[in-house]
Amino acid sequence: MRLYGSLTSPYVRKARILIREKNLPCEFVVADAWAADSPIPALNPLGKVPVLVLDNNEVLFDSPVIVEYLDSLQAPALLAAAGGERWDVLRWEALADGVLDAVVTRLLESRRPAAQQSADNLRRQEEKIARSLEYIARRLGNGPWLVADRFTPADLVVAVALEYTDFRYPHDWRGRHPRLGQWLAGVSARPSFIETRPPGMEKK
Ligand SMILES: N[C@@H](CCC(=O)N[C@@H](CS)C(=O)NCC(=O)O)C(=O)O
Numbered sequence: 001m002r003l004y005g006s007l008t009s010p011y012v013r014k015a016r017i018l019i020r021e022k023n024l025p026c027e028f029v030v031a032d033a034w035a036a037d038s039p040i041p042a043l044n045p046l047g048k049v050p051v052l053v054l055d056n057n058e059v060l061f062d063s064p065v066i067v068e069y070l071d072s073l074q075a076p077a078l079l080a081a082a083g084g085e086r087w088d089v090l091r092w093e094a095l096a097d098g099v100l101d102a103v104v105t106r107l108l109e110s111r112r113p114a115a116q117q118s119a120d121n122l123r124r125q126e127e128k129i130a131r132s133l134e135y136i137a138r139r140l141g142n143g144p145w146l147v148a149d150r151f152t153p154a155d156l157v158v159a160v161a162l163e164y165t166d167f168r169y170p171h172d173w174r175g176r177h178p179r180l181g182q183w184l185a186g187v188s189a190r191p192s193f194i195e196t197r198p199p200g201m202e203k204k
Pocket of ligand 1: 008009010011033034046047048049050061062063064097104
C-alpha cells in the first residue's frame with residue numbers, strides 16, 4: 001500500500017496516525033496536491049490528498065474512507081462495527097473534519113490579497129470553529145477518551161483538528177476551554193501524534 005500526501009495536511013495526518021497506531025505496512029509518498037506536476041489528479045479526480053493506493057492498484061480517497069479502510073485491515077478495529085458507539089464516533093469524526101474544513105477555508109481566504117479578502121467569510125469560518133470547540137468542550141467527560149473507554153477514531157480526528165487549529169489559526173481557545181486543552185495534551189502525547197507532527201507545528 002502507498003499513502004500519498006503532504007507532511008502538513010491534517011487529512012493526511014489522520015491516515016498516518018492510524019497507520020502508526022496499528023503498525024500497518026504502508027509506504028508514505030510525499031506529494032503536493034497543488035504542484036503543477038503533481039501525481040495526485042491522475043489518482044484522484046478531485047486533486048486532493050490523501051490518496052491510498054492498494055496493493056491491487058485500486059485507489060481510495062477522502063480521509064474518512066481511507067481511515068475506515070485502514071482500520072478494517074487489522075483487528076481489533078478502533079471503530080465499532082455497529083451500535084450507538086459507532087454513530088457517536090462517526091459524528092465526532094464529521095465534526096472534526098468540519099473544523100478542519102473551516103480552518104483550511106479561513107487560511108486560504110486569509111492568504112488572498114488583502115483587497116480581495118472577504119471579512120464575512122473569515123468571520124463565518126471563525127464562528128464555525130468557535131461553536132465546534134464549544135460543542136466538544138461541553139460534551140467532554142473527565143476521562144481521557146471521547147467515546148467508550150478506549151482510544152477511537154473520535155479521539156484521533158478531534159485531536160488532529162485541535163492541533164491543526166493551533167497550527168493555522170492560533171488563538172487562545174484554551175483560556176475558554178481549559179479542560180479541552182488538558183484532554184488534547186493527553187492524546188497528543190501518543191507516539192503516533194509525536195511522529196507525525198509536521199515541521200513548524202509545536203506541541204502546546
Ligand atoms: N475531504 C477531503 C479533504 C482533503 C483536502 O482538502 N486536502 C487538501 C490538503 S490539506 C488538498 O489536497 N487540497 C488541494 C485542493 O483542494 O486542490 C478529505 O478528508 O480527504
